[in-house]
Amino acid sequence: MSGEHPSPVDTTPASPVAAARFDVRDFARTAVGSHRESIDLSVFEEDPLPLTVVQLLAYARELERSTMTYLRNVLVTPTHKDARVTAFLTTWAFEKYWIADSFEVVVRAHGVDPAEAETLSRFRAIALEIAERATPIVESFRANAIGTDVIGLHMASVAVDEWITEAAYTRLLADCPHAVLTPLLEHVLEVKARHRLFVDPDAERRLAESPRARSLARRALPRIDWPIGAASLARTDTALFYEQLIDDELARSIDAKAAELPGLEKLHLVQNARRAALENPGHPAARLGRSLGAAAATLAHTLRSTTKGGTNG
Amino acid sequence: MAFDIDKYTETSEKVAWQDLDFSDFRTNPLPEGTLRSLRYMCDIEYHTVCYLRDMLVTPSHKDEDVTAFMTMWNREEFWHGEALAAVLAEHDVIVDFDELKATRLKLGWKDRLDPVKQSLLGNIVGEGFIAVHMVWGAANEWSAVAAYNRLADLEQHPVLAELLRRIAKQEARHVAFYATQARERLGRSKRAQVLARFALKNFWGPVGSGVMTDAEVKHVMGHLMGGTEGRREAAKIDAHIARMPGLDGLTIVQDALDARGIAA
Ligand SMILES: [Fe+2]
Ligand SMILES: [Fe+2]
Numbered sequence: 001m002s003g004e005h006p007s008p009v010d011t012t013p014a015s016p017v018a019a020a021r022f023d024v025r026d027f028a029r030t031a032v033g034s035h036r037e038s039i040d041l042s043v044f045e046e047d048p049l050p051l052t053v054v055q056l057l058a059y060a061r062e063l064e065r066s067t068m069t070y071l072r073n074v075l076v077t078p079t080h081k082d083a084r085v086t087a088f089l090t091t092w093a094f095e096k097y098w099i100a101d102s103f104e105v106v107v108r109a110h111g112v113d114p115a116e117a118e119t120l121s122r123f124r125a126i127a128l129e130i131a132e133r134a135t136p137i138v139e140s141f142r143a144n145a146i147g148t149d150v151i152g153l154h155m156a157s158v159a160v161d162e163w164i165t166e167a168a169y170t171r172l173l174a175d176c177p178h179a180v181l182t183p184l185l186e187h188v189l190e191v192k193a194r195h196r197l198f199v200d201p202d203a204e205r206r207l208a209e210s211p212r213a214r215s216l217a218r219r220a221l222p223r224i225d226w227p228i229g230a231a232s233l234a235r236t237d238t239a240l241f242y243e244q245l246i247d248d249e250l251a252r253s254i255d256a257k258a259a260e261l262p263g264l265e266k267l268h269l270v271q272n273a274r275r276a277a278l279e280n281p282g283h284p285a286a287r288l289g290r291s292l293g294a295a296a297a298t299l300a301h302t303l304r305s306t307t308k309g310g311t312n313g
Numbered sequence: 314m315a316f317d318i319d320k321y322t323e324t325s326e327k328v329a330w331q332d333l334d335f336s337d338f339r340t341n342p343l344p345e346g347t348l349r350s351l352r353y354m355c356d357i358e359y360h361t362v363c364y365l366r367d368m369l370v371t372p373s374h375k376d377e378d379v380t381a382f383m384t385m386w387n388r389e390e391f392w393h394g395e396a397l398a399a400v401l402a403e404h405d406v407i408v409d410f411d412e413l414k415a416t417r418l419k420l421g422w423k424d425r426l427d428p429v430k431q432s433l434l435g436n437i438v439g440e441g442f443i444a445v446h447m448v449w450g451a452a453n454e455w456s457a458v459a460a461y462n463r464l465a466d467l468e469q470h471p472v473l474a475e476l477l478r479r480i481a482k483q484e485a486r487h488v489a490f491y492a493t494q495a496r497e498r499l500g501r502s503k504r505a506q507v508l509a510r511f512a513l514k515n516f517w518g519p520v521g522s523g524v525m526t527d528a529e530v531k532h533v534m535g536h537l538m539g540g541t542e543g544r545r546e547a548a549k550i551d552a553h554i555a556r557m558p559g560l561d562g563l564t565i566v567q568d569a570l571d572a573r574g575i576a577a
Pocket of ligand 1: 358389390393457484
């Protein structure tokens with residue numbers, strides 16, 4: 001017998017809602033890493049993506065890349081005590097890292113450096129800094145007083161966030177057929193669909209089981225800047241995200257889905273976030289718009305020099 | 314020596330043991346004391362994510378290289394836990410997620426204040442805290458390399474030794490990241506040096522202390538860092554730390570052994 005040894009068992013009691021139990025260990029074992037091998041950058045040389053799409057991908061890259069910031073706020077609470085949840089989040093963050101990386105490679109191939117982000121206004125940057133530093137402390141005090149009910153809120157927030165990004169990528173897939181982007185987005189959607197297999201039933205079970213979890217989620221979810229990560233990104237980019245990818249009808253349908261979670265009726269999370277983003281779209285001369293303008297002039301040249309050296313961007 | 318973060322993330326993988334013949338543990342089982350140490354190491358590998366939480370309550374979560382590393386690092390450590398759990402399973406010691414949860418629930422009050430304390434400290438000194446985070450991480454990873462290699466030497470069990478060397482190799486990559494970051498950041502700032510010296514001297518404890526019981530900490534330290542050979546390894550870790558800018562003369566690992574009465 002080589003290699004076939006008994007794996008330690010995950011013995012958390014089965015959820016009443018999730019009949020087929022999600023195997024966290026199997027998820028970890030079969031995690032999807034780098035997508036770079038399957039991205040043929042030379043295609044963009046002949047057939048570059050529209051600049052708006054590049055901009056949207058740069059934004060999506062920031063969203064997918066924000067897991068460590070999110071975990072910081074989540075793990076100071078009793079959520080960190082649940083080993084099954086943290087095992088999931090470990091692999092979830094890993095997969096999202098590589099989704100972000102795939103978007104980054106595509107964005108870079110168009111002459112834009114997504115890592116150079118964050119030219120927020122000075123005032124907003126300082127306000128954000130203070131808020132970011134205060135959040136984990138406040139969260140820690142508040143959530144430790146609340147106890148494990150906070151896990152329900154965190155799982156519900158991941159669920160809603162996954163629904164938003166999934167809807168956005170599905171829309172982008174339909175709107176922008178492209179030899180490289182289409183298979184990439186399809187693949188990304190497959191990876192994300194698996195996250196939902198854990199997150200959706202887990203959120204539902206935790207909310208169903210605890211009135212305190214429900215009331216906590218009801219109060220806290222409307223305070224989140226959707227999608228998660230938007231709070232630290234340029235408002236113009238969030239506005240573009242909603243304008244291009246989440247129309248009112250789509251926002252409504254995501255909200256309808258959220259309303260099916262126990263205790264979350266009539267919250268209109270996505271519709272409200274969409275309205276706020278479009279009503280207050282920030283300063284028009286924001287960073288990506290500007291850098292893309294500059295990049296557009298040299299696009300052909302950059303693409304050629306990017307792809308010549310190899311396929312890894 | 315620069316650390317290439319892209320190269321690291323691209324080559325980060327879960328430690329492999331499927332090719333090793335674990336059935337050998339059935340015919341040549343490990344002794345009780347070794348299983349006890351392995352159980353300890355298994356638990357703290359799984360608990361890495363809690364540690365990540367403490368460390369992220371600082372300005373360092375915004376640094377792209379750091380967050381990229383933390384993502385991969387956290388996953389690699391999780392897999393060290395899985396690998397050691399598989400060894401334990403061959404000895405009918407079952408580590409499941411519920412039991413880990415119970416350990417974390419027991420941490421109680423002290424654990425609740427940890428992130429707050431660290432965050433306040435981080436807020437007072439701002440960027441300087443990143444240097445502390447990095448040198449702290451380096452000390453822990455040096456300890457991990459030493460512990461795994463030492464256990465491999467002590468036990469002389471071919472299958473176990475091979476697995477532990479593989480894990481130690483990944484720990485060495487963690488050292489490279491943390492040490493490079495720490496050296497740069499300490500080198501840039503006198504204030505960071507003072508803070509790091511203060512934090513290590515007053516707050517550092519062997520990996521797992523604060524999470525595991527004192528009896529377990531003492532067992533593992535005695536097992537792996539006790540005796541002449543063990544002490545020599547401890548001194549080597551201290552020497553690595555002392556070579557960091559502003560940290561000369563620190564002997565935190567040997568101090569921890571002395572404090573627990575681990576004989577040389
Ligand atoms: Fe490890
Ligand atoms: Fe490590």
